[in-house]
Amino acid sequence: xxxxxxxxxxxxxxxxxxxxxxxxxxxxxxxxxxxxxxxxxxxxxxxxxxxxxxxxxxxxxxxxxxxxxxxxxxxxxxxxxxxxxxxxxxxxxxxxxxxxxxxxxxxxxxxxxxxxxxxxxxxxxxxxxxxxxxxxxxxxxxxxxxxxxxxxxxxxxxxxxxxxxxxxxxxxxxxxxxxxxxxxxxxxxxxxxxxxxxxxxxxxxxxxxxxxxxxxxxxxxxxxxxxxxxxxxxxxxxxxxxxxxxxxxxxxxxxxxxxxxxxxxxxxxxxxxxxxxxxxxxxxxxxxxxxxxxxxxxxxxxxxxxxxxxxxxxxx
Amino acid sequence: xxxxxxxxxxxxxxxxxxxxxxxxxxxxxxxxxxxxxxxxxxxxxxxxxxxxxxxxxxxxxxxxxxxxxxxxxxxxxxxxxxxxxxxxxxxxxxxxxxxxxxxxxxxxxxxxxxxxxxxxxxxxxxxxxxxxxxxxxxxxxxxxxxxxxxxxxxxxxxxxxxxxxxxxxxxxxxxxxxxxxxxxxxxxxxxxxxxxxxxxxxxxxxxxxxxxxxxxxxxxxxxxxxxxxxxxxxxxxxxxxxxx
Numbered sequence: 001x002x003x004x005x006x007x008x009x010x011x012x013x014x015x016x017x018x019x020x021x022x023x024x025x026x027x028x029x030x031x032x033x034x035x036x037x038x039x040x041x042x043x044x045x046x047x048x049x050x051x052x053x054x055x056x057x058x059x060x061x062x063x064x065x066x067x068x069x070x071x072x073x074x075x076x077x078x079x080x081x082x083x084x085x086x087x088x089x090x091x092x093x094x095x096x097x098x099x100x101x102x103x104x105x106x107x108x109x110x111x112x113x114x115x116x117x118x119x120x121x122x123x124x125x126x127x128x129x130x131x132x133x134x135x136x137x138x139x140x141x142x143x144x145x146x147x148x149x150x151x152x153x154x155x156x157x158x159x160x161x162x163x164x165x166x167x168x169x170x171x172x173x174x175x176x177x178x179x180x181x182x183x184x185x186x187x188x189x190x191x192x193x194x195x196x197x198x199x200x201x202x203x204x205x206x207x208x209x210x211x212x213x214x215x216x217x218x219x220x221x222x223x224x225x226x227x228x229x230x231x232x233x234x235x236x237x238x239x240x241x242x243x244x245x246x247x248x249x250x251x252x253x254x255x256x257x258x259x260x261x262x263x264x265x266x267x268x269x270x271x272x273x274x275x276x277x278x279x280x281x282x283x284x285x286x287x288x289x290x291x292x293x294x295x296x297x298x299x300x301x302x303x304x305x306x307x308x309x310x311x312x313x314x315x316x
Numbered sequence: 317x318x319x320x321x322x323x324x325x326x327x328x329x330x331x332x333x334x335x336x337x338x339x340x341x342x343x344x345x346x347x348x349x350x351x352x353x354x355x356x357x358x359x360x361x362x363x364x365x366x367x368x369x370x371x372x373x374x375x376x377x378x379x380x381x382x383x384x385x386x387x388x389x390x391x392x393x394x395x396x397x398x399x400x401x402x403x404x405x406x407x408x409x410x411x412x413x414x415x416x417x418x419x420x421x422x423x424x425x426x427x428x429x430x431x432x433x434x435x436x437x438x439x440x441x442x443x444x445x446x447x448x449x450x451x452x453x454x455x456x457x458x459x460x461x462x463x464x465x466x467x468x469x470x471x472x473x474x475x476x477x478x479x480x481x482x483x484x485x486x487x488x489x490x491x492x493x494x495x496x497x498x499x500x501x502x503x504x505x506x507x508x509x510x511x512x513x514x515x516x517x518x519x520x521x522x523x524x525x526x527x528x529x530x531x532x533x534x535x536x537x538x539x540x541x542x543x544x545x546x547x548x549x550x551x552x553x554x555x556x557x558x559x560x
Contacts, residue, residue, distance in 0.1 A: 051403045053558060077405040087396030089326075091333045100326050104319055104404045132333075148400075 002028045004156045004186035009059030010049050012042075012210075019045045021210040022059070027186040029155070032178065034201035034218075035190040038313050042210040043190040044084045047160050050188075051081045063156055077105065080154035082162055086145030090134030094125050094144045097133065098151055105152045119147040122177060138165040146174065150181065157187045163196060175200045194305045204305075208313040218305060225303025225311070231272040231284045232259065234297040240268050246291035247272055252280045267296065319406035323414025324421070331422050336387075344380055344426045351376065352433065364441025369433055370451040370527045374491055374520055377462050382483035384423065385466025388415050389554060390479040402558065412551045416467055416543075423459040427452060447528070454526030457539035458519055462487045464546030471553040487519075494518030517542075 005027040012020040020042040027033045037043050048054040050061045052068040052075060061068045068075040088097055098119065102112045120126060123143040128136050133144060146162055162178070163171045171193075178187060179200055189201070197204045197218050204221055206214040214221055222228055235243050240258070247256045247270060254275040262269040274280040281300045288295050331337040348369065352358045356368030392398040401411055437443045466483035473479050492498055494515040502511045515521065522535045 048399070053399055053403050073405045073407060076403060079403075081403045083396060083399040083403065085396050087400045089330060089397055090395070091330050092326075096329070100322065101404065103322050104406055 004029055004064050005050070005158075005188060006062040007046075007050060007059070008061070010046060010056050010061060011058040012045050012049060012054065013057050019210050020049065023207070023210070023212055024059070025205055025212065025215060027156075027188055029186050030183055031203060032182050032187045032189065032201050034197040034204040035188055035207070036192065036194070036197065036204055036309065037190075037207035038192065041207045041313065043207060044160055045210075046207070047081075047084075047158055047188070047190060050158055051079060052076060053083075077152075078154055078156055080149035080152065080157045082145045082149045082157075082159040084160040085164075086142045086162075088133045088141065088144055088148070091132055093130050093132060094120075094136075094147065095129050097144065098148055101148045101151055107152060115151055115153065119151055123147045124173070139167060139170045142166055143170075143174070146177075155185050157185055159187065159189045161190055161192075163191065163193065171196075194309060197305060206309060206312050213312045214308070219302075221308050222303035222305055225305075225308040227271070227273060227301065227307065228303030229274055229279055229281075230301045231274070231281050232262075232297075232299050232301055233270045233272060233284065233288065233293075233295055234263050235268055235270065236294055236296070237266050237268045239294055240270075242291065243268075243270055243288070243293050246287055246293060247284060250280065250283050250287035252278055252283055317410075320410040320414040320417070323401075323406070323411055324418040327415055327418030328421060331418070337422065340380065340384060340422075341426045341429060344376070345429060347376055347380075348372070348430055349433075364437050364443040366433060366437060366443070366448050366451055367527070369430070370455060373455045374458065374523060377459055378484060378487055378491060381423065381459055381462035382466045382469075382480050382487060384419055385463050385483055386470050386476045386479035388419060388467045389471040389550075390473050390476045393557070394474045394476075398554075398558070402554075408551050408554055412467070412547055412554060416464060416547055416550070419463050419467075420456075420460045423463060424456050427456055427459070450531045451527040453531065454523050454535070457526070457536070458523045461490070461519060461539050461542050461546075464543045464550070465490060468546055468550045468553060471550055471557060490517055491519040494521040 003026045007026070008024050010020055010023045011018070023042070023046055025033075035043050035046070045054065049056045049059075050063070050068065052061075052072040055069065063075040064078040066075040066078065092100070095116070098116055099112075102115060107115055120129060123146060125140070125143060125147060128140050133141060136144070142162065142165060146159065149157060149159060159178075163174050166174060175196065178189070182200075189196070191197070201218060203216065204214070204218055205212055206221070214224070233243065233247065244256055247253060250272075252274055253272055255273045257271055257273075259269040259271050272280060272284050279300070281298070285298060288298070351372040352369040356371060358368045361368055389398070392401065402408060434448060437448070438445070465486050466479070469483040469486055470476075470479040472482070489498065495518070499511060499515060502514055516538070522538050525532060525535050
């Protein structure tokens with residue numbers, strides 16, 4: 001069985017507000033899926049329904065084949081979950097908290113010792129192992145939260161903003177760690193940090209106002225951005241007019257415009273936008289040679305996830 | 317049940333790693349002692365029993381037990397740990413029972429630490445130790461009743477102050493439901509049977525009966541069923557309020 005998370009038509013109303021509206025998707029073994037959206041888009045509410053913390057008004061969620069509303073305890077036993085904000089009992093030490101979680105999850109004896117040692121080492125908790133969690137830095141608190149989620153080596157992980165509040169080094173480590181363990185698991189990670197999607201996700205689901213507005217690989221989403229495959233041509237400023245004329249005439253070019261604030265002293269960067277997102281690099285290259293333009297640099301740019309994210313989530 | 321006991325153990329450890337436990341126990345012992353000796357006239361009575369001690373317990377508990385119970389759920393909801401706890405593979409019932417048991421055992425520990433009084437009466441005279449044991453049992457049962465009520469109120473709010481005030485008010489109503497203050501509201505329009513039922517909910521009446529050394533099944537059933545009913549309501553309230 002390869003679909004480890006199967007979400008079908010999840011809907012949640014809070015009074016008049018539809019926080020989550022008919023959300024359906026699947027996450028397969030080996031996949032890391034980014035769950036993106038602006039604050040308040042319904043990411044956490046969706047995750048809370050997936051974990052059975054909140055009852056869904058409609059729809060269902062199956063965790064490793066177990067319906068979370070019908071058999072919540074069995075479903076949760078298969079799940080590792082990091083709630084939003086990585087809540088933990090502040091007076092406990094990481095050792096105490098993780099031992100408690102291990103006991104509740106039925107780990108005992110040598111297995112428990114081994115799992116505790118493994119998460120301690122993998123999340124680098126040695127230095128804080130016996131210190132109260134409330135005295136730890138945000139980064140350590142977050143890592144304790146991730147540690148409790150993976151303690152029982154679950155096949156399915158649902159992590160609500162695992163890298164929020166971490167410094168760049170810590171973010172890198174948590175991401176690398178998630179990549180390391182991803183091979184035989186299904187992981188759903190919510191975030192509003194777009195670089196994270198490029199860094200770890202095989203797929204991204206974008207939600208806005210409680211609905212899924214996009215679901216695809218990061219590169220297929222980037223392809224939807226308006227300036228995907230734009231070719232940037234850097235020239236001396238005095239060649240501006242000539243270059244503009246030559247490039248606008250090239251085949252397959254929709255628009256040429258000068259970029260603001262790009263290029264060095266005395267340089268200008270022209271952005272050549274192709275019609276229908278096609279690849280016009282070769283044609284731009286040919287046209288500039290034909291017109292004998294003094295080109296200093298020529299690159300093809302990928303669509304930026306930021307742009308597509310903004311387009312999709314502000315239109316809705 | 318296994319998971320409920322794990323919750324109980326975690327909670328008890330939490331009590332003793334925070335100042336709460338020590339502050340509570342010290343104040344309980346100090347107030348309990350002061351009331352017994354000054355207001356209760358423990359020595360002046362010249363009797364070898366602990367009546368002067370137990371008689372103040374309902375009033376002591378009225379403030380101290382809501383203080384213990386107010387954090388049970390309000391704190392978990394405020395800090396977000398409720399989501400952590402309830403998404404572990406344990407049911408809400410296990411969490412409710414586990415947390416209640418921990419608080420109740422803790423109250424029991426505080427109560428047992430008054431043992432010097434028991435030693436004192438045994439040293440001074442020849443008390444009826446059966447009656448004293450009944451007094452301790454009744455006191456602990458009453459603490460459980462107050463605690464179960466406080467837990468329900470705590471589950472209704474994120475705000476611990478509201479939880480405390482609300483729990484105190486609710487406990488007070490249950491405590492005095494046999495007194496004219498509450499009876500007056502019902503007498504005159506309600507059937508006599510209902511008035512009697514309300515009166516039978518009185519903690520004072522039930523506690524008095526037990527601490528007089530009469531361990532009657534009815535009073536045990538009263539506290540036991542009150543605790544069970546309050547815990548069932550507590551489970552429902554926690555379930556309903558999760559998302560809020």
